[in-house]
Amino acid sequence: MSDQVLITGASRGIGRAAAERFRKEGWRVINVSRGPCPVPDVVNVRVDLAEPGWEPAVEAALRDGASQGPGRLCVVHNAALYEHDDALSMDADHLRRVLEVNVVAPLVLNRLARPLLTDGSSLLYVSSTLGEKAVKGVASYVTTKHALIGMMRATCQDLAGTQVHTACVCPGFTDTEMLREHLGADPAVRASVAGMTTFGRLITPEEIAGVLYTCATTPVLNGAVIHANLGQIER
Numbered sequence: 001m002s003d004q005v006l007i008t009g010a011s012r013g014i015g016r017a018a019a020e021r022f023r024k025e026g027w028r029v030i031n032v033s034r035g036p037c038p039v040p041d042v043v044n045v046r047v048d049l050a051e052p053g054w055e056p057a058v059e060a061a062l063r064d065g066a067s068q069g070p071g072r073l074c075v076v077h078n079a080a081l082y083e084h085d086d087a088l089s090m091d092a093d094h095l096r097r098v099l100e101v102n103v104v105a106p107l108v109l110n111r112l113a114r115p116l117l118t119d120g121s122s123l124l125y126v127s128s129t130l131g132e133k134a135v136k137g138v139a140s141y142v143t144t145k146h147a148l149i150g151m152m153r154a155t156c157q158d159l160a161g162t163q164v165h166t167a168c169v170c171p172g173f174t175d176t177e178m179l180r181e182h183l184g185a186d187p188a189v190r191a192s193v194a195g196m197t198t199f200g201r202l203i204t205p206e207e208i209a210g211v212l213y214t215c216a217t218t219p220v221l222n223g224a225v226i227h228a229n230l231g232q233i234e235r
């Protein structure tokens with residue numbers, strides 16, 4: 001068997017941890033992001049998903065992997081932009097850029113992956129707790145994360161009759177660059193966010209990577225929205 005996974009945004013954070021986990025389990029790993037994935041033996045396709053023209057390079061890497069023998073293909077739609085903006089004053093071009101990375105790229109990748117989706121393959125989405133609720137000041141993120149849950153549900157229906165499954169993982173506060181950039185440098189803010197889980201700590205990227213690996217290898221999780229947030233305390 002020559003299983004392969006394509007992960008968008010594996011240069012750091014949750015995507016990097018997922019690349020490490022799948023490699024450990026013996027999968028061929030393709031990273032799609034602007035920077036390289038630091039995990040050894042990962043195939044890097046260095047493209048900007050916000051700019052047109054990235055499809056041929058990604059398609060070539062997928063086909064190269066498939067030519068190495070039969071196996072499953074998993075696609076993890078993980079890369080995302082997380083911008084400060086609001087629903088009443090957002091510039092349309094700004095929203096278009098966020099949509100391009102967070103929603104359009106997964107759609108295009110599904111189409112590229114489709115001919116290679118053998119039995120047991122999967123299309124996995126990474127949404128957020130903000131895929132089913134909103135907070136102030138991150139409207140494009142909230143909008144696109146809701147959209148991913150809808151796209152996953154549509155994917156499930158459109159895959160009917162195949163042996164391919166799909167799921168959407170919704171992480172809570174995970175200790176990555178994205179969260180650190182968003183929270184800023186103040187340790188008190190970080191501690192207060194950690195206190196918003198019932199366990200009183202941030203989630204590690206490796207924990208979310210484990211959930212993604214479970215989804216990839218567990219077809220009964222088809223059409224599932226999986227909240228992985230250590231029990232978020234609602235305020």
Ligand SMILES: NC(=O)c1ccc[n+]([C@@H]2O[C@H](COP(=O)([O-])OP(=O)(O)OC[C@H]3O[C@@H](n4cnc5c(N)ncnc54)[C@H](OP(=O)(O)O)[C@@H]3O)[C@@H](O)[C@H]2O)c1
Binds near residue numbers: 101
């Ligand atoms: N961290 C959290 O608390 C949290 C919570 C809920 C959901 N999530 C979700 O989990 C996923 C991963 O988040 P993370 O925290 O690991 O984020 P991160 O550390 O900021 O990593 C984001 C990844 O996306 C890639 N990316 C961003 N813009 C890109 C572009 N234009 N083209 C190609 N790749 C691009 C980045 O790669 P390059 O910069 O190298 O291109 C990077 O590898 C996201 O979907 C996020 O919404 C995270």
